[in-house]
Amino acid sequence: EVQLLESGGGLVQPGGSxxxxxxxxxxxxxxxxxxxxxxAPGKGLQWVSSITASGGSTWYADxxxxxxxxxxxxxxxxxxLQVNSLRAExxxxxxxxxxxxxxxxxxxxxxxxxxxxxxxx
Amino acid sequence: xxxxxxxxxxxxxxxxxVTLTCGSSTGPVTSGHYPxxxxxxxxxxxxxxxxxxxxxxxxxxxxxxxxxxxxKAALTLSGAQPEDEADYYCLLSYVGPGVFGGGTRLTVL
Numbered sequence: 502e503v504q505l506l507e508s509g510g511g512l513v514q515p516g517g518s519x520x521x522x523x524x525x526x527x528x529x530x531x532x533x534x535x536x537x538x539x540x541a542p543g544k545g546l547q548w549v550s551s552i553t554a555s556g557g558s559t560w561y562a563d564x565x566x567x568x569x570x571x572x573x574x575x576x577x578x579x580x581x582l583q584v585n586s587l588r589a590e591x592x593x594x595x596x597x598x599x600x601x602x603x604x605x606x607x608x609x610x611x612x613x614x615x616x617x618x619x620x621x622x
Numbered sequence: 623x624x625x626x627x628x629x630x631x632x633x634x635x636x637x638x639x640v641t642l643t644c645g646s647s648t649g650p651v652t653s654g655h656y657p658x659x660x661x662x663x664x665x666x667x668x669x670x671x672x673x674x675x676x677x678x679x680x681x682x683x684x685x686x687x688x689x690x691x692x693x694k695a696a697l698t699l700s701g702a703q704p705e706d707e708a709d710y711y712c713l714l715s716y717v718g719p720g721v722f723g724g725g726t727r728l729t730v731l
Contacts, residue, residue, distance in 0.1 A: 536719065538668075546660070546668065546711050546722045560718045563623060601658075601673050606719040608658055610679070612667045 503527040505597045505613030512619045517587050523580040523597030523613055530578035531555070534600035534607030537571065537582050539593035540615075549595065550582060551607040560606065587620045594618075624648045626714050628723035633731055634702045642726045643694040644712030650693035651714060657695035658713040658720070659688055661706075668711065672697060702730050 509521040521537070537549040550571040551560045559571050570583040580597055594615040600607030625647040634640035644657060651657060659672040670679060672688035675695065685701045695712055707730045712723040 538722075545709075545725045546662075546713075548713075548719050548722060551719045562719075596667065601670075604656070604673075606715065608656065608673065608713060608715065608720060609660070609668070610670055610673070612669070614667055 503599060503611045505599060505611060507595065507597050507613045507616035510595065510616030510618045512621065513587055514622050515588060515620055517620070518583070518585045519587070519618060521582040521584065521595055521597075521616055521618070523582075525578045525580065525597075525599065528599065530573075531575035533602070534605055535573060535580045536598045536600060536607035536609055537580075538596045538598055538609060538612075539591075540596070541590070541593040544593075547593075551600070552580070553605055553607075554600075558605075584618070587618070589620050592618060592620045624714070624716055624721050626712060626721045626723040628710075628712060628726045630724070631727045631729065633729045634699065636702055636704060636730055638702050639698065639700045640702060640728070641691065642697045642699075642710055642712075642728070643691065644696070644714065644723050645694045646714055648716070651690060651695045653690065655695070655714040655716070656720075657688065657690075659686075659695075659697045660711045660713070661708050662711065662725075663705075663708040671710075699728075702728075704730050706730055 597613040598609035599611040676688040
């Protein structure tokens with residue numbers, strides 16, 4: 502069974518940083534692109550970032566470029582998202598998603614349970 | 623960045639049929655946008671229903687189907703059930719990762 506377990510969320514002050522992680526199991530991690538998608542309270546879904554299976558290519562939503570960094574450790578089956586210079590509008594549940602087979606950009610097939618990031622003073 | 627549009631809310635009667643649509647600000651939606659559809663029930667994690675316009679997962683109920691209709695991506699629900707009440711999001715791919723639509727709240731009433 503595919504499992505994605507996010508961690509690292511919490512309460513952080515504006516301008517602060519967090520490192521989100523996603524532990525994957527139940528599939529051959531290094532065969533799939535992965536993504537982060539977020540959802541602000543009461544709002545819709547927003548694509549945050551994606552990384553190819555090898556980790557050789559990454560993509561970011563425009564509002565996150567320069568502040569967020571996605572990475573993966575294929576030896577540990579872990580996906581990471583370093584989030585810096587956080588703003589109130591970054592408050593959201595951050596979902597880790599396993600990419601659809603054959604989709605280089607990691608369009609979501611399976612979703613994790615999410616981790617809540619709250620940016621507030 | 624492209625804007626992806628969905629109906630904000632739609633109501634369907636139990637047992638009825640309804641079609642949700644997903645449009646793009648850049649022009650007609652085609653199979654090259656690889657449309658996806660996701661379902662999110664209140665308090666739950668999103669679930670992927672449809673990918674690449676019409677393809678289903680093993681967990682996708684047979685009453686859901688995807689297509690292209692009138693220059694938009696479409697999700698049709700045939701024989702709506704009370705448990706289908708949820709938010710539905712589409713995703714269209716452009717150059718690189720995709721853009722989500724704003725979502726449609728489907729009420730079964």
